[in-house]
Amino acid sequence: MIQELTTYFGHIFEDALLHEINQVGTFKEVSEGSTLIEIGQYIKSMPLLVTGVIKVLREDSHGDELLLYFLENGDTCAMTLSCCMGQTKSEVRAIAETDSKLVMIPVQKMEEWLAQYKSWRNYVLETYHSRLNELLETVDSIAFLKMDERLLKYLHDKTRVTNDRIIHNTHQEIAYDLHTSRVVVSRLLKKLENMGKLELHRSHITMVTH
Amino acid sequence: MIQELTTYFGHIFEDALLHEINQVGTFKEVSEGSTLIEIGQYIKSMPLLVTGVIKVLREDSHGDELLLYFLENGDTCAMTLSCCMGQTKSEVRAIAETDSKLVMIPVQKMEEWLAQYKSWRNYVLETYHSRLNELLETVDSIAFLKMDERLLKYLHDKTRVTNDRIIHNTHQEIAYDLHTSRVVVSRLLKKLENMGKLELHRSHITMVTH
DNA sequence: CCTAGGAAGTAACAATGGTTACATTGCCAT
DNA sequence: ATGGCAATGTAACCATTGTTACTTCCTAGG
Numbered sequence: 462m463i464q465e466l467t468t469y470f471g472h473i474f475e476d477a478l479l480h481e482i483n484q485v486g487t488f489k490e491v492s493e494g495s496t497l498i499e500i501g502q503y504i505k506s507m508p509l510l511v512t513g514v515i516k517v518l519r520e521d522s523h524g525d526e527l528l529l530y531f532l533e534n535g536d537t538c539a540m541t542l543s544c545c546m547g548q549t550k551s552e553v554r555a556i557a558e559t560d561s562k563l564v565m566i567p568v569q570k571m572e573e574w575l576a577q578y579k580s581w582r583n584y585v586l587e588t589y590h591s592r593l594n595e596l597l598e599t600v601d602s603i604a605f606l607k608m609d610e611r612l613l614k615y616l617h618d619k620t621r622v623t624n625d626r627i628i629h630n631t632h633q634e635i636a637y638d639l640h641t642s643r644v645v646v647s648r649l650l651k652k653l654e655n656m657g658k659l660e661l662h663r664s665h666i667t668m669v670t671h
Numbered sequence: 672m673i674q675e676l677t678t679y680f681g682h683i684f685e686d687a688l689l690h691e692i693n694q695v696g697t698f699k700e701v702s703e704g705s706t707l708i709e710i711g712q713y714i715k716s717m718p719l720l721v722t723g724v725i726k727v728l729r730e731d732s733h734g735d736e737l738l739l740y741f742l743e744n745g746d747t748c749a750m751t752l753s754c755c756m757g758q759t760k761s762e763v764r765a766i767a768e769t770d771s772k773l774v775m776i777p778v779q780k781m782e783e784w785l786a787q788y789k790s791w792r793n794y795v796l797e798t799y800h801s802r803l804n805e806l807l808e809t810v811d812s813i814a815f816l817k818m819d820e821r822l823l824k825y826l827h828d829k830t831r832v833t834n835d836r837i838i839h840n841t842h843q844e845i846a847y848d849l850h851t852s853r854v855v856v857s858r859l860l861k862k863l864e865n866m867g868k869l870e871l872h873r874s875h876i877t878m879v880t881h
Numbered sequence: 882c883c884t885a886g887g888a889a890g891t892a893a894c895a896a897t898g899g900t901t902a903c904a905t906t907g908c909c910a911t
Numbered sequence: 912a913t914g915g916c917a918a919t920g921t922a923a924c925c926a927t928t929g930t931t932a933c934t935t936c937c938t939a940g941g
Contacts, residue, residue: 519807521815529810540807543800552807575785575792582785589799590753596806597729597750597762600739603813604850605731608928631888640814642929647889663888663937818898841918852899857919859898873907873918883941890935897928905920911913 466564469511469535478578482509486564491557498541498555503548506565510536513561514622518554521640527603528615528638530595531558531622539592542571542585559623609649611639613658616668626668676774679721679745688788692719696774701767708751708765713758716775720746723771724832728764731850737813738825738848740805741768741832749802752795756782769833819859821849823868826878836878 463483470479487506491497497508500520515532517540532538532555540553574581602611615638620626632646639646650666653659660667673693680689697716701707707718710730725742727750742748742765750763784791812821825848830836842856849856860876863869870877 519810519814521811527810527814539799539803543796543803547797547800549800552804576789579786585796586753586756589749589803590757590759593749593753593799593803593806594762596803596810600729600737600806600810600813601731603810604729604737633888643889644891644930645928648891648928651890661889843918853919854900854921855898858921861920871919884938885940886938888935888937891933893931893933895928895930898926900925901923903921906918908917909915911915 465511465562470509473535473584474580475578478574478581481570481574482564482566485570486566489563489565490560491563492560493557495557496554497557497563498538498551498553500552500554501550503550504541504568506567507541507571508537508563508565510534511562511564513563514558515555515561516558516638518556518638519552520554525640526554526637527640529553529599530592531618533622536591537588539589542588608639608641608645609652612646612649613653615639616659616666620668626670628666628668629664630666631664675721675772680719683745683790683794685788685790688784688791691780691784692774692776695780696776699773699775700770701773702770703767705767706764707767707773708748708761708763710762710764711760713760714751714778716777717751717781718747718773718775720744721772721774723773724768725771726766726768726848728766728848729762730764735850736764736847737850739763739809740802741828743832746801747798749799752781752798818849818851818855819862822856822859823863825849826869826876830878836880838876838878839874840876841874 463479466479466483466486470482474482486509489508491513497515498504510532512534515536515538517529517532517538518526519529520526538553538555540551541555543549571581571585575585602614606614612635615635616628619628619630632650633643635650636643636646650659650661654661657669659669673689676689676693676696680692684692696719699718701723707725708714720742722744725746725748727739727742727748728736729739730736748763748765750761751765753759781791781795785795812824816824822845825845826838829838829840842860843853845860846853846856860869860871864871867879869879
């Protein structure tokens, strides 16, 4: 396990901390679609994302979803961090967008390390910083963009995190993430196709490189 | 100054830290409407809010605004925290909603204190935690509520933070905060008045207690 | 090869919110 | 008291998004 740890976190953490993580952390592989964190759940251990993509969702009062942001290599979920520290329930759902590898850290270690390791403090603060900024970007999208622009941004974000210009999702799945209806997504996708920004196929979309 | 510090922060910080804050902090009074932090600005010192209310805003590409949340006694701006640590520009604007008293802390002290004081670490983490949750609530409002519900929530939030069921704002000012137009606000306020939830007057609104 | 069911296309309509334009009202300063 | 201006009321219209109700198309599994 130390191998993948040093590869992905070696430039972030001190050696002593890497060793501790190696000691107390649990390696975990999850496959696409599996739920890592559920709303209302107490968090017993914090996930560091080694490889893969995780999507973080919010749920409304009817059980409908809204994508907040994607997590990539080296990221961790600030909401989770937040829950761990405060011993509160999770306010979000986290789902593996692709097959992913994680290192799970027991909660009690986290506070110790905050006092002990400067690199851990920086990592935690940096995590909060980027997650706040990502949430701000999410607010921008929802508040300031029209649905067609949000859709296009969503598709671009998706190609970026998966590093694949083919998006393997149905219109219904996209509609869930954007908190709208399948018909609206189909309508706007067709418009974007006519504008030459993408190609529509059954169960997948190919983004046109610009 | 130590007087107001102990009153409002005595239960949060250790004595030694309170003394340090007293040493290095600068007391500052600002009046309603003054801008504390501007978008794009680098932060040289971090404000602790002693008394008053601060509103935190986001701006779109046309310069139009959107209220993110209010800060109250004992709060600080997580976005600012975040900027201090990362030496990045502010992504938000902060404006005094009422006359307010602040203690300004030089940035370089903050990192020292993180290593040194457990109460400071807890405060910083707690701040991030609540700000993240407030941003999530903002996302909920924008994404899941219709404009009339958002408006009512806004008015209730406002009465809560100012502890005054009379809201001293014009429809235009409310429209700016909600990122909509004055006509829409007037229309919906009139609807809410007909529903018996509030009374409209010139330049102020009285909320009906339910 | 055929068929059932999921996925996508599309039309028609409703609801919400944004925009323009103008009328009315209250209030302050002179 | 009154003229002027900011604040509010309101109507009419438009654009966007949501909804319903179909049809058509594709593909996996028999």
